Amino acid sequence: MLQSASDALPLAGSPGTPIAPPLREAAPGEARSAPARVMPGRAGSSSAPRVVIIGSGFGGLACAIRMLCKGYRVTVLERLDQPGGRASVFTQDGFTFDAGPTIVTAPFLLEELWALAGRRFADDVDLRPMNPCYRIRFDDGTHFDYQREPQAMIEEVRRVSPQDVGGLHAFMAEADRCFRLGYEDLGTVAFESLGDLFAALPAMVRMRAWRSIYQMASRHFKSEKLRQVFSFHPLLIGGNPMSVTSVYSLIPSLERIHGVHSAMGGTGAIVRGMAKLIVELGGEIRLGADVARIRVVDQRARGVILASGERVDADIVVSNADTAWTYKHLLKAEPRRVWNDRKVERAAYSMGLFVWYFGTRRRYPDVPHHMILLGPRYRELLGDIFDRKVLADDFSLYLHRPTATDPSLAPEGCDTFYVLSPVPHLDAGIDWASRAEPYRQRIAQMLGDTVLPGLSEAICTQRYLTPADFESRYLAFKGAAFGMEPKLLQSAWFRPHNRSEDIRDLYLVGASTHPGAGIPGVLTSAKVLDSIIPPAARVVRAQAVR
Ligand SMILES: Cc1cc2nc3c(=O)[nH]c(=O)nc-3n(C[C@H](O)[C@H](O)[C@H](O)COP(=O)(O)OP(=O)(O)OC[C@H]3O[C@@H](n4cnc5c(N)ncnc54)[C@H](O)[C@@H]3O)c2cc1C
Helix, strand or coil: CCCEHHHCCCCCCCCCCCCCCCCEECCCCCCCCCCCEEECCCCCCCCCCEEEEECCCHHHHHHHHHHHHCCCEEEEEECCCCCCHHHCEEEECCEEEECCCCCECCHHHHHHHHHHCCCCHHHHCCEEECCCCEEEECCCCCEEEECCCHHHHHHHHHHHCHHHHHHHHHHHHHHHHHHHHHHHHCCCCCCCCHHHHHHHHHHHHHCCCCCEHHHHHHHHCCCHHHHHHCCCHHHHHCCCCCCCEHHHHHHHHHHHHHCCEEECCCCHHHHHHHHHHHHHCCCEEEECCCEEEEEEECCEEEEEEECCCCEEECCEEEECCCHHHHHHHHCCCCCCCCCCHHHHHHCCECCEEEEEEEEECCCCCCCCCEEEECCCCCHHHHHHHHHHCCCCCCCCEEEECHHHCCHHHCCCCCEEEEEEEEECCHHHCCCHHHHHHHHHHHHHHHHHHCCCCCHHHHEEEEEEECHHHHHHHHCCHHHCCCCECCCHHHCHHHCCCCECCCCECEEECCCCCCCCCCHHHHHHHHHHHHHHCCCHHHHHHHHHHC
8 A cells, every 4th residue: 555654654663673672661651753662771880971862863873872982871862763864764565665875885984983882893784885886877778887996987988978088087086186175184174163164275175166066077078978977976965966066076986985885684784783882882772752852051951851741961962853953943942143043944955855665576687776767857857856946747766676685675576666756845835745646656657667667567565755754754854855955155164063053062963964964974973073072081070170
């Protein structure tokens, strides 16, 4: 039966809910978005200061591991029935669906977390490199296999457009420079002061950050197909390739240097590994714990109040909830000098996503794990999504077939899929209750006509998420799938800072703070917090002096 995912995701305790550590009931009577449960940890030192983290997305979980390693007692409060946020998992009719991220880059950031805790990532998660990284299918039926290995990439460019081989070298040289300057040098800078911004200006000039990534790709490639292949990457983090800074060419460089990977068992296996690590380090993850507001005393965050009325005290509060939502709703009664409601409203937000999850009773062995299907229009479609905010008749899609790598994610002889289509966020006023099903049917028709013949007869289970579901399920402001749009003037110092500019002892981690969305971005935001939150022992000494 077809259903919107918001009312059909597995509830706590339902058979097959894929959470690794044992769970026990939390305090009764906490009515909220999901029944309350606790992933219990060893109690930390009872005198250690406590960090409360709102949300268990990749950013929140990474922050929890880092704060535990710094000596804090850590409690993660998650309103859903499982950790992971956008990376949550649901199972249906024997199929396992990763709800969100599937392309895993920068595995070194995950390895680093495990190493901090004295463990080995590879002992908990089996990450497999993808080769080729993914296939990009053009509307005329031809394709480009995006290769990691340099010689294979040259051959692929030569096959599509022989005159562009020289351009590939020039593009990758620039992209590598953006990776070194934009990610390695600036990614972990906290950007707390104008001084940090001024210090970054020479690097921004060297990266010619004022150009869009599409302009950069157009300078190096004559073929329009290759311009699209080497400029679409910002869409993976919610940005419009026509306006997002060319600094984000660091993504192709990151993919080439560190590879594109998939986790056996799905991305959910990484989330389960992180949750297990937190519990083993003595942290606690409370599921079904819906934070209604951040408690502020004398302009300092001192804990949170749950929707149930329960008060949870803390010395430091970290919000992994959507930043706009945090300021607008969790701090609504607090005077905010910088991120007041007007500024939050006026910021630009990423596009929304329509994500359709489906299982087929047959296999499609010719379809690779990751596939991008570009539609007939590129620039114009992006304009519809980001500028004009209309639901177009055509689309460009990302098709995910995890069973290409791990057949255990579907019943024998079957395939698990999801397909996502970038769409305008909720400001567009699209009535998803009536538009979703016809939209899904159009996508199904397109896939059936192209890469999945016989699809309509093969589907045996399905559900979808619309931007309206992103708002109600993840509390995503305007239903934006990736938080604040990564425009130049919404990046680095201009983005909401990791240390709140308005409330002391409040920190932000995740997609809408620095450096931005995507698994590498939010893992790096936790790393930034590690650099600005003092070790627990120093907080204890400061409290003793006060
Ligand atoms: C469909 C999709 C596909 C994607 N594909 C990729 C990909 O292939 N590769 C990649 O790198 N990135 C991808 N991304 C982006 C990536 O998933 C996100 O940027 C990243 O996971 C966001 O992590 P986060 O730490 O910001 O937290 P989120 O995942 O946004 O989690 C925040 C958590 O906070 C909780 N929360 C919010 N408010 C409250 C409250 N008041 N009380 C308690 N809890 C609260 C929410 O329930 C949620 O669990 C994709 C995203 C989507 C949606």
